[in-house]
Amino acid sequence: MSDKKLKKYYELLEININATLSEVNRAYERMKKIYSTDSIATIPIDDEFSKKEREKILKKISKAYSKIGTHILEKKKKKKLISEHDKISEGKEGSIAISGSTIQQVREIQGLSLLELSKITKISKQILEDIELENYEKLPPEAYLMCHITNYTKFLSIDSQKAADDYIERYKKWKKKSKKEV
Amino acid sequence: MKSEIWAIGGGKGGTGKSIITTTLGIYLAKQGKKVSLIDADLGGANLHSFLRIKKPKKSLTDFFEKKSPLKEIIIKTGVPNLQLIVGDINTFNPTSIKYTQKLKFFRHIISINSEFILIDLGAGTHLNTIDSFLLADKKIVVTVPEITSIENLYNFIKKALFRKINRILRDHQLKDVARNAWKNRNVNEIKDIKTFLYYLKKSSNQIKNLIDKELENFKIDIILNQVRNPNDIEIGFSIKSLLIKYLGIDVNFSGYIKYIDSFWDYYNGSQTHTSNENVLCTPLLNKDTHGLVNNLVEDKQLNLFNP
Numbered sequence: 440m441s442d443k444k445l446k447k448y449y450e451l452l453e454i455n456i457n458a459t460l461s462e463v464n465r466a467y468e469r470m471k472k473i474y475s476t477d478s479i480a481t482i483p484i485d486d487e488f489s490k491k492e493r494e495k496i497l498k499k500i501s502k503a504y505s506k507i508g509t510h511i512l513e514k515k516k517k518k519k520l521i522s523e524h525d526k527i528s529e530g531k532e533g534s535i536a537i538s539g540s541t542i543q544q545v546r547e548i549q550g551l552s553l554l555e556l557s558k559i560t561k562i563s564k565q566i567l568e569d570i571e572l573e574n575y576e577k578l579p580p581e582a583y584l585m586c587h588i589t590n591y592t593k594f595l596s597i598d599s600q601k602a603a604d605d606y607i608e609r610y611k612k613w614k615k616k617s618k619k620e621v
Numbered sequence: 622m623k624s625e626i627w628a629i630g631g632g633k634g635g636t637g638k639s640i641i642t643t644t645l646g647i648y649l650a651k652q653g654k655k656v657s658l659i660d661a662d663l664g665g666a667n668l669h670s671f672l673r674i675k676k677p678k679k680s681l682t683d684f685f686e687k688k689s690p691l692k693e694i695i696i697k698t699g700v701p702n703l704q705l706i707v708g709d710i711n712t713f714n715p716t717s718i719k720y721t722q723k724l725k726f727f728r729h730i731i732s733i734n735s736e737f738i739l740i741d742l743g744a745g746t747h748l749n750t751i752d753s754f755l756l757a758d759k760k761i762v763v764t765v766p767e768i769t770s771i772e773n774l775y776n777f778i779k780k781a782l783f784r785k786i787n788r789i790l791r792d793h794q795l796k797d798v799a800r801n802a803w804k805n806r807n808v809n810e811i812k813d814i815k816t817f818l819y820y821l822k823k824s825s826n827q828i829k830n831l832i833d834k835e836l837e838n839f840k841i842d843i844i845l846n847q848v849r850n851p852n853d854i855e856i857g858f859s860i861k862s863l864l865i866k867y868l869g870i871d872v873n874f875s876g877y878i879k880y881i882d883s884f885w886d887y888y889n890g891s892q893t894h895t896s897n898e899n900v901l902c903t904p905l906l907n908k909d910t911h912g913l914v915n916n917l918v919e920d921k922q923l924n925l926f927n928p
Binding site: 453472473481484 | 767814862867925
């Protein structure tokens with residue numbers, strides 16, 4: 440992706456090019472809200488800036504969001520490749536994978552509701568639920584998912600790095616499979 | 622010394638333009654900047670009241686009727702570094718200002734010796750108001766989170782942009798293109814400013830480049846007044862985003878001012894004060910305003926993630 444294109448994507452979300460992943464998320468949520476719901480800001484120009492046009496913008500914003508996500512993920516991967524070069528032997532074999540239902544169990548043991556966690560983590564309740572139930576088709580793109588799981592499990596004192604890695608691995612398998620089926 | 626001109630408008634009356642102009646002026650003056658306030662609210666001038674100046678002897682009326690130069694009608698306020706040109710409070714026919722008078726007015730404004738010149742435009746979208754707005758280095762609009770105010774705000778900005786684009790085309794001997802496009806708007810399927818710009822941009826590459834450049838440079842600073850809760854602040858972000866995406870202009874959401882319940886008590890109850898000591902403050906001079914003024918001076922805006 441060219442820098443110029445990337446800059447445009449950030450501009451569409453009206454954020455700085457140095458924005459963190461969670462900032463990108465919040466900007467996207469805000470944009471979605473502005474362009475998909477009526478408010479006292481949209482109603483006065485409803486006739487000229489129609490719903491249809493706003494939907495078009497929403498589509499562009501979604502694309503920008505997903506592109507930025509991929510970009511950030513790739514950047515992270517590159518960093519990780521370098522830093523993990525020396526510790527290849529510390530594989531994940533042998534340990535039990537952390538599943539969505541494990542996360543749910545841990546949360547319930549701690550007596551926390553999805554709503555409470557949603558408020559703390561600023562991740563929507565629906566996404567948290569979809570993570571626990573492993574509703575892959577409803578989950579956001581990989582980069583965001585990774586960020587969400589890391590943030591979420593951190594609050595539950597789960598090894599968040601492992602939880603995210605395990606989860607993404609399953610998510611990727613599902614994605615591959617569902618692509619084949621299509 | 623070139624002074625920086627800030628114009629404060631927005632279309633709707635009663636949104637707080639005058640008190641905000643006063644507050645910004647006092648704030649900058651307190652920082653040691655030399656500031657001149659101009660009350661260009663033709664027909665509704667009251668900056669002097671917010672500065673507790675009773676029955677000012679000189680006003681814009683002298684400029685328009687007696688042809689006194691602006692420099693001679695500037696008066697001191699109780700705040701060091703802050704001077705004021707009182708609005709046209711003595712005429713009853715404010716729209717009678719002639720075109721040549723207006724140009725003279727603008728020439729005189731530019732020649733005022735100050736670091737900052739703040740013009741309170743008052744309400745409405747009269748051509749004189751729009752032209753003063755376009756003259757400014759910083760185009761500030763004030764709105765409150767109410768649908769009527771936001772509606773007038775959009776209108777104000779659209780009118781200003783329309784005027785500016787027409788003027789740019791006129792400066793490039795393309796006046797007729799714009800005029801004919803608008804005149805035949807029904808045939809040309811021009812319904813609003815967006816379709817107007819779209820039509821013009823299609824007509825030639827030269828015009829397209831001119832308009833694109835103008836849109837990029839057309840910058841608005843939004844101040845949201847009378848904020849009562851976090852949802853109101855979100856409205857500010859919505860307005861900003863919609864203006865960017867709909868008109869293609871550059872917009873800063875510079876900041877907001879919280880609603881103050883006892884605001885009018887501050888002025889209504891203290892008519893007997895004659896000491897100018899009281900002038901050094903307005904109810905809006907608080908923590909939030911510091912951020913707002915700094916954003917305006919440094920051309921920054923409200924933090925999206927921590928407003």
